[in-house]
Amino acid sequence: MNQHPLAAGTTRALSNLGPHQGYMPGFGNDFETEALPGALPQGQNSPQKCNYGLYAEQLSGTAFTAPRGQNERTWCYRIRPSVKHTTRFEKIDVPLWKSAPHILPDVTSLGQYRWDPIPHADEKLTWVTGMRTVTTAGDVNTQTGMASHVYLVTQSMVDEYFYSADGELLVVPQEGKLRFSTELGVIDVEPKEIALLPRGLVYRVEVLEGPCRGFVCENYGQKFDLPNRGPIGANCLANPRDFKCPVAAFEDREVPSRVVLKWCGQFHETRIGHSPLDIVAWHGNYCAYKYDLRTYSPVGAILFDHPDPSIFTVLTAPSGQEGTANIDFVLFRERWMVAEHSFRPPWYHKNIMSELMGNIYGVYDAKPQGFAPGGMSLHNCMLPHGPDRNAFEHGSNEPMVPQFQAETMSFMFETRFPQHLTEWAAKHAPLQDDYIDCWDSLEKKFDGTPGIKK
Numbered sequence: 001m002n003q004h005p006l007a008a009g010t011t012r013a014l015s016n017l018g019p020h021q022g023y024m025p026g027f028g029n030d031f032e033t034e035a036l037p038g039a040l041p042q043g044q045n046s047p048q049k050c051n052y053g054l055y056a057e058q059l060s061g062t063a064f065t066a067p068r069g070q071n072e073r074t075w076c077y078r079i080r081p082s083v084k085h086t087t088r089f090e091k092i093d094v095p096l097w098k099s100a101p102h103i104l105p106d107v108t109s110l111g112q113y114r115w116d117p118i119p120h121a122d123e124k125l126t127w128v129t130g131m132r133t134v135t136t137a138g139d140v141n142t143q144t145g146m147a148s149h150v151y152l153v154t155q156s157m158v159d160e161y162f163y164s165a166d167g168e169l170l171v172v173p174q175e176g177k178l179r180f181s182t183e184l185g186v187i188d189v190e191p192k193e194i195a196l197l198p199r200g201l202v203y204r205v206e207v208l209e210g211p212c213r214g215f216v217c218e219n220y221g222q223k224f225d226l227p228n229r230g231p232i233g234a235n236c237l238a239n240p241r242d243f244k245c246p247v248a249a250f251e252d253r254e255v256p257s258r259v260v261l262k263w264c265g266q267f268h269e270t271r272i273g274h275s276p277l278d279i280v281a282w283h284g285n286y287c288a289y290k291y292d293l294r295t296y297s298p299v300g301a302i303l304f305d306h307p308d309p310s311i312f313t314v315l316t317a318p319s320g321q322e323g324t325a326n327i328d329f330v331l332f333r334e335r336w337m338v339a340e341h342s343f344r345p346p347w348y349h350k351n352i353m354s355e356l357m358g359n360i361y362g363v364y365d366a367k368p369q370g371f372a373p374g375g376m377s378l379h380n381c382m383l384p385h386g387p388d389r390n391a392f393e394h395g396s397n398e399p400m401v402p403q404f405q406a407e408t409m410s411f412m413f414e415t416r417f418p419q420h421l422t423e424w425a426a427k428h429a430p431l432q433d434d435y436i437d438c439w440d441s442l443e444k445k446f447d448g449t450p451g452i453k454k
Contacts, residue, residue: 365405
């Protein structure tokens with residue numbers, strides 16, 4: 001059991017505890033943790049009376065009848081049932097956080113696009129007010145597709161909380177350090193790490209080191225899971241033990257609080273008189289995670305040719321069509337390139353998946369110029385893309401010796417659905433108008449003479 005040092009009735013906040021009490025390893029495990037000794041019932045989920053006067057409540061992340069290997073739920077033992085954490089809702093406006101379907105007649109999503117890093121704002125921005133939607137895909141109402149966002153956060157939420165009924169959030173920090181004080185415990189994340197926040201989980205976001213900037217993939221569909229490895233076998237890629245789940249921690253604070261809820265693309269607020277982060281103990285497999293991207297073990301070709309980018313999948317959200325993801329989260333990190341007599345950079349291609357890329361740090365090998373850390377690019381479905389001329393010439397003429405790609409970490413949110421630009425992304429974000437020109441200098445090298453390579 002993991003115990004928290006606070007006694008019941010404390011008035012201190014999670015954010016003032018200093019270093020939190022640690023994490024439990026494993027992806028998809030059935031965890032159990034308590035912040036007070038004996039708070040977690042043994043041998044049953046819902047006793048007639050819980051210790052410490054707690055309420056038993058289940059948080060379900062899947063249908064009750066989902067197959068056992070996919071069924072996700074967590075039993076929570078809390079100071080108040082969550083029906084006491086909402087009152088009457090009032091609709092509010094969060095103008096730059098959009099949901100699918102969001103298709104604008106005066107915005108063209110057809111094209112190859114790239115953005116410079118979004119500059120930090122001078123205004124005070126929280127997790128909710130600092131979210132800027134770049135693309136949407138699918139339909140939030142039918143729980144298919146996704147949205148991609150950039151966040152700019154300069155200040156902590158104070159007596160303010162958020163949760164989404166629309167989907168889980170995959171958070172990819174690029175600058176700064178954030179703390180997610182959740183109902184199930186505390187998660188700290190910084191660049192080179194990610195956080196996964198499930199649908200329905202209440203949390204507060206605090207700035208530990210700022211200003212903060214990063215990327216978010218909002219998944220409307222089935223939850224992210226580890227990809228099947230196939231002939232790779234049991235190891236490498238993202239190993240389950242490297243995912244960390246927080247131990248139980250709670251607040252017992254009587255203070256006016258605001259809870260913001262995102263539901264079917266709309267935002268609502270409710271006012272309560274206490275902190276909703278009051279789960280003293282819990283057990284189950286529906287929880288939040290963090291993951292250190294530096295523990296991702298890439299695999300690749302060790303003789304010739306360049307494998308499909310799907311070989312770098314960290315997490316995948318299935319679509320129901322076998323082998324075609326609702327979302328893939330793909331990571332391009334430091335690695336050795338050793339393929340012989342092969343073009344090593346990503347090859348030219350077009351496919352049915354729509355690819356939004358982000359640069360966490362360093363240089364991406366297919367675009368050595370113009371794709372800055374904090375920047376993004378979008379290549380929609382069936383639109384051709386690939387290396388610019390400099391990358392092509394280098395890949396065509398580089399010595400065929402082992403090369404280590406150092407100081408590089410980029411990622412991709414890839415979906416089977418077309419990604420539609422928001423007005424903010426098309427008209428207000430720092431879009432590179434000349435990105436499409438990066439392929440203009442590619443030369444015709446064709447020579448019809450048999451056996452000639454140029």
